[in-house]
Amino acid sequence: MQLANFDSKKNEFNYEYDITKKIVSKILNKLNKEQGISSGTKDYNRSKIVKYFFEAELLFKYHDMNKSGELDIKLFPQMARQLKQIYDIRDIKKFEKEMQFKKINKMSLPMFLTLLKRRLFKTIDENETFQKYFHVLDMDKKNKIDVNKLKSFLSLIGDKVSAENFDFFFKYNITNNDKLKEEDIIMDDKNNPTEISADAYRDMLTYYKYL
Incomplete structure (x- = not known):
C-alpha cells in the first residue's frame, strides 16, 4: 500500500480528498511554529502525521461502503482505536454524552478527521513510549x-x-x-x-x- 507523502517544494500531499490536505496542512503549519522542538523531532512528527491521516482517510472510506459520505457517530471510538487512539469504556461514555449534548448522530470525513486531531500528538507520543519499552523487554x-x-x-x-x-x-x-x-x-x-x-x-x- 502506497503511503501518503509530502512534497515540501510544492506543498502538496497525495491524499484523495482536499479536506484531508487542508487539515494536515494546518496541523503541520502549527507544528512548524512551535518553539523548543528540534528540527529532527519536527521532521519525525511531520512524517507520522502525514501517514496517520492517510490511514484515517482509508479507514473512513472502508466503513463508508454505501458512499453516503456519513457514518454513525457511535463508530468513532472504534475507528479511533483502529488508529491506535485509546478509548476505554469511560472515554466512550464521555464521548457519547458529548455527542448527545451537541445533538450529533452522524459524522462526515471532515468531522472524523477533526475528532482525531484532539488526541493526535498524545497518540504519537504514547506509541513511541510503548515501542521503546517493548524493545527493552x-x-x-x-x-x-x-x-x-x-x-x-x-x-x-x-x-x-x-x-x-x-x-x-x-x-x-x-x-x-x-x-x-x-x-x-x-x-x-x-x-x-x-x-x-x-x-x-x-x-x-x-x-x-x-x-
Whole structure:
C-alpha cells in the first residue's frame, strides 16, 4: 500500500480528498511554529502525521461502503482505536454524552478527521513510549516478549500490577478480544500464554470493552 507523502517544494500531499490536505496542512503549519522542538523531532512528527491521516482517510472510506459520505457517530471510538487512539469504556461514555449534548448522530470525513486531531500528538507520543519499552523487554529481538518477564516488569514499575490482575487481564482479553490474532500469542501445552507480540499487547491495552 502506497503511503501518503509530502512534497515540501510544492506543498502538496497525495491524499484523495482536499479536506484531508487542508487539515494536515494546518496541523503541520502549527507544528512548524512551535518553539523548543528540534528540527529532527519536527521532521519525525511531520512524517507520522502525514501517514496517520492517510490511514484515517482509508479507514473512513472502508466503513463508508454505501458512499453516503456519513457514518454513525457511535463508530468513532472504534475507528479511533483502529488508529491506535485509546478509548476505554469511560472515554466512550464521555464521548457519547458529548455527542448527545451537541445533538450529533452522524459524522462526515471532515468531522472524523477533526475528532482525531484532539488526541493526535498524545497518540504519537504514547506509541513511541510503548515501542521503546517493548524493545527493552524484547531482548532477543523476535518482536515478541516473554509473558512472565512482562508480568515481573509490570509488578515493579508504575502502578505495580499484581500477578492476579495481570493474569485476569490476559485471560479476559484472550477470551473476549476478537482483535487478537492467533499467531501473535504463543501458548504452551496447557494453553497458557508464553509470548506475545507488540501488536497483540497494544490491542490488549487499547481494548475499550475491558473494565
